[in-house]
Amino acid sequence: MNDVIGGTVGGRVLREDAWGKVLGQAAFPADVRREGQIYAVAVRSPHAHARIRGLRLDEARKAEGVVAVLTSADVPHNGHGVLYRDQPVLVADHVRMAGDPVVLVGAETPAQARAAAGRVEVDYEVLPGLFDPEEAMKEEAPALHPEIHGGSNIVYHLPVYKGDTAKGWAEAEVTVERDYQTQMLDHAFLQPEAVLAYVDERGHLVVEVATQYAHYDRGEIAHALGLKFNQVRVRTRSVGGAFGGREDISLQIMAALMAWHTQRPVKMENTREESFYSHSKRHPMRMHYKTGATRAGKLTVMEARIVGDAGAYASWSPNILRKAAIHATGPYEIPHVRVDAYAVLTNNPYTGAMRGFGAAQPVLAYESQMDLLARELGLSPWEVRLRNIYRAGSETATGQVLSGSVGMEECLKAVKSYLGEVSGR
Amino acid sequence: MKIELKVNGVDRRLEVEPEERLLDILRERLHLTGTKEGCGEGECGACTVIMDGKTVNSCMVLAGQADGHAVTTIEGLGKRGSLHPVQKAFLEEGAVQCGFCTPGMVLSAKALLDRNPHPGKEEIAVAMSGNLCRCTGYDRILKAVERAAGEVEQ
Missing domain, CATH: 3.30.365.10 (Aldehyde oxidase/xanthine dehydrogenase, molybdopterin binding domain)
Incomplete structure (x- = not known):
């Protein structure tokens, strides 16, 4: 099979990446793994507007397989955003939309992480919401x-x-x-967000992700975690559709935070429902x-x-x-x-x-x-x-x-x- | 629970949890990650595999239900240098963009051509209707299936 059909100009060029995709070999972030990886799950607010009065994390911390339970207090610089850093990595006290992440739970298996996340208690004071821009x-x-x-x-x-x-x-x-x-409208790209984050043999934080904006991701991860740019490497894996919906930070900083905190490889994978909550x-x-x-x-x-x-x-x-x-x-x-x-x-x-x-x-x-x-x-x-x-x-x-x-x-x-x-x- | 199944022609014996899905054992235990999870509720078709000649959404099949059956995943089709006609047609028609739906699309097309080597446009559209694509608008995908049908015929 020729890679170019017809002349150089006006010819049809076979996509370089299509080979791996028709063979099922292309690696999207959910497809890559590291030995000893743990799984992280975000606990998200069900309320669109609320104050957080308190967190009860003891039950989650005691749950089977739990490695770490992290909150805003564990984030050195708790903000990210493409133009303004107005979006918290984990909400400290002011929930501004349904789906805002509040607590991050890491455990040995995905099932244990989800079970422990279910035992996190967040005390919300629900506030009236502003839903009409006028x-x-x-x-x-x-x-x-x-x-x-x-x-x-x-x-x-x-x-x-x-x-x-x-x-x-x-x-x-x-x-x-x-x-x-x-x-x-939601982009509804077919591949839900996923991230693999780990600390490599040089002590650098590596984040493998499907993103539209790798250099920006690196800056926001480094800023949030208080690291230098050269301590963070973002590796773009195959991107399963984006359409603009992968320009902002979704799971990148949370996975990186958990990996840096535990010094273990961390996998995060959104369900379709979580995906709807976590991008623009x-x-x-x-x-x-x-x-x-x-x-x-x-x-x-x-x-x-x-x-x-x-x-x-x-x-x-x-x-x-x-x-x-x-x-x-x-x-x-x-x-x-x-x-x-x-x-x-x-x-x-x-x-x-x-x-x-x-x-x-x-x-x-x-x-x-x-x-x-x-x-x-x-x-x-x-x-x-x-x-x-x-x-x-x-x-x-x-x-x-x-x-x-x-x-x-x-x-x-x-x-x-x-x-x-x-x-x- | 113990299950036995044939995956891509190889006999596999696995100890699985009752709540595990066919999708989970393919991806997590056998590391056949060409099968994708897009929605987890049988809507998008990214996890399509062929079980005993018929396409199934592997997120809707419990591992226990695959006991005793033969499963074909994308890894069981062609290789570089010996692509399956459907894979070749997808490549040549430019039917691949982000690629997340591609394995499921290829398997749906293969299952169709295995049971009907001469499908009409309508039959192709129906056979592919369980697989969602968000990039291409489907046109090239349907053309690729027609092209593959032509090649299978030869």
Whole structure:
């Protein structure tokens, strides 16, 4: 079998890693083992918002096969995060979302670790939760991260203003105003998170994991454990799907902490349910759009307010709401624009990277607006798009002049015959 | 409890716990880690193996229920240099991305072609419907099975 079918350019190249995958030899982190490894399980909060009044760990510590039971007191620097270190390795006192890890149990077998984890008692004072980002962004709402994010739950606001919207409205002959909302999504990559962590013969901490971001993982592990970068090595094993969901820390620091503490190899493997608790989600966005156009079908103005639910931790929220804001007009040239995008902390599962990175959600709003405008104008949805798309020389809402190749018109014309009966509806 | 089973043509005698699953003994005792656990509830098909010619989710089969049966895992198919036609077709069609579903997909396809060497598109789709993939969108996988059927025919 040849590795390249056809010429070098335009030929089909066989994936180097596909060999091991069709043979069942590719090693995902759950597939690797070390002699003498123990198993760790995280005890996670069932409550979305709570204060921890106390922990009762005696029964768990006495349970069969238990090697160590660790808490926030065992974490030298208890925070991690891609932009802000606002997410605890193990919660000390303030639970901010369901699934926050509180206690880490290590035992000789997976069954013993799970049994001992079941004997950990956490005394929670359950607090009212902030689940609606519109409520959470109000001034009187209690701040979820006063130390790191200050008195407001708004972790990010990006205004994108262009031209003069008053002028745009004066020119508009047709207006469409609507509210749109997208839902929270999980990447549901097929391989649940797993980690093997151990101290090697040089005394270095080695963490084998399926990750999108090995160098970042190394930094966060080293920081949390109070180690130097050169004491930590992260080895990326086969990654069983990620789609953005493996950019943040999930089990890496917990497994590393247990290995460093016990000086034994430590395996952690999420069940599917634990996987849902331990990685980010796609941001649900609420989008209020108001768009104006002339009778001739030219867009004159657009105003949008986009509120993204960041959940309990910032993760990539600022970058994602930035993308949402700069893509808010879609591929349409609009002379007068006012967009305000916000990322707001709540007690929902934290949200972060997922395919499209914030550019995917506004599509629902701006394309629906185009369809509704077409209906108002008695034009076909295709025609109203053709009259407003970016072309070479167009200026985006952020002031970027598209000087290079812009294929929108060519693309629209190419797909027209596939659209079937396109009418103004 | 003691069980006896044939795994990839080799007779195995094992002392297992009553709550252990076929998946656990394959992975943890026999170190055949090509069989993956994706959900643990028979939904995703990543743990698919062939038992007496039929595909099963090995997370839904207790080790005791495999007593006396013959099991084929991905390790029991081809090797480098002598790939099974399904493995070769997956490779050539670009049907592999992250690879976590691949062993289960390959075994579902093999079981189909063993009982029906000339499946239609519909039969292929039905036979593969118990295996979830989150990367590919399935198109290349279905094409690979068609391609493998063509090669089996020759």
